[in-house]
Amino acid sequence: MKKYLIFIFVATLSSLIGLFVGLKLVSKSEVKETPKPAERTMDKYSIENLAKIQIPKGEIKVEKTLQENPTYTSYLFTHNFDPTLENKNEASISGQLNVPKESSNFPVIVMVRGYVDKEIYQTGVGTQHAGEFFAQNGFITIAPDFLGYGTSSPESKDVLESRFQTYTTVLSILESLSSVQKWDQKNVFIWAHSNGGQIALTTLTITGKSYPTVLWAPVSKPFPYSILYYTDELPDEGKYLRAQIAKFENLYNVNLYSFDKYLDRIKAPIQVEQGTTDDAVPVKWTNDLVKRLKDKEVDVKYNTYEGSDHNLTPAWNEVVYKDILFFHNNTK
Numbered sequence: 001m002k003k004y005l006i007f008i009f010v011a012t013l014s015s016l017i018g019l020f021v022g023l024k025l026v027s028k029s030e031v032k033e034t035p036k037p038a039e040r041t042m043d044k045y046s047i048e049n050l051a052k053i054q055i056p057k058g059e060i061k062v063e064k065t066l067q068e069n070p071t072y073t074s075y076l077f078t079h080n081f082d083p084t085l086e087n088k089n090e091a092s093i094s095g096q097l098n099v100p101k102e103s104s105n106f107p108v109i110v111m112v113r114g115y116v117d118k119e120i121y122q123t124g125v126g127t128q129h130a131g132e133f134f135a136q137n138g139f140i141t142i143a144p145d146f147l148g149y150g151t152s153s154p155e156s157k158d159v160l161e162s163r164f165q166t167y168t169t170v171l172s173i174l175e176s177l178s179s180v181q182k183w184d185q186k187n188v189f190i191w192a193h194s195n196g197g198q199i200a201l202t203t204l205t206i207t208g209k210s211y212p213t214v215l216w217a218p219v220s221k222p223f224p225y226s227i228l229y230y231t232d233e234l235p236d237e238g239k240y241l242r243a244q245i246a247k248f249e250n251l252y253n254v255n256l257y258s259f260d261k262y263l264d265r266i267k268a269p270i271q272v273e274q275g276t277t278d279d280a281v282p283v284k285w286t287n288d289l290v291k292r293l294k295d296k297e298v299d300v301k302y303n304t305y306e307g308s309d310h311n312l313t314p315a316w317n318e319v320v321y322k323d324i325l326f327f328h329n330n331t332k
Helices: 002-030 047-052 128-136 159-175 195-207 239-251 259-265 283-295 316-329
Strands: 060-068 072-081 091-100 106-112 140-144 183-193 213-216 270-275 300-305
Touching (some): 047 159, 072 128, 270 316
Parallel strands (some): 106 183
16 A cells, blocks of 8 residues: 555656646747847937937147148147937047138138048048138138048947948037137038038038038938949948848838938028039939929029039039139128
8 A cells, every 4th residue: 555655646746747847848939038129229310310419519629730831721630529429428530620821710611521442541531622722712621531530539330320420520510610710600611522412411401500511513312322322332242231221221211311301401502513424423313402402492503514523623623713602602
């Protein structure tokens, strides 16, 4: 009898252990953890959200003299700011500042360059010649290198965030101009070329301010097509960049990041310069941009130059003289 009871006890215990183990295996195989929602770290860079942010003022600090000229001096400047605009991370950008030598105060032109390979970039590339001309004619010019260029801090490891932070760089420069010596404290203009054109147009939609702006052959197609159009020029023919854009489109509404959806926010007079043999920005793009701006009743003047390329050569001299006239006509 005793052996029988022991047998029953062992059999029951084995059954209970087997049931427990079975339940554990079922729970592990059938119960799945709820995946964490993806972090929306790029929301802050939408045009609408950037328009709501109070941009902190900073200092534009002269570091050294780059070149002495008869009518102006070129300086290397630095500017510390948080490219995320969250007051959490500080970065530094470098750039070129040209200041006329006369004793009076002057208008300032914020200059935004186009794309340049890092391997050949140095401070001033993309803006130097036009900046020199404007400085010789009584304008302060300031051209940021952007993050990852010149002696600036490294750019974001996220290829799209690094793009959006070109906007926050220009916004911070505009907000910090009061620290520039000899600025007349009232006249601010923008000059931009190529990819700098889409940065300038995005800046105008974010701020809604009437900065008179000159655009040379601006990249004006909607985001992200404005990037995808050029991806075949990359070493991997754009494979990595297209993958990053695809991830971005799965998570975000790309229209919220494209200036062309906010043209009604532009309040600035604009002068557009376009060469007819431009092989980087199709003339049709610029024609379409000008039409859309006019449809939104933006004050826009459009000049085309027969036989001129992406850098407005051979009409360069004619173009910069027209730009000077535009700036003078819009000086307060």
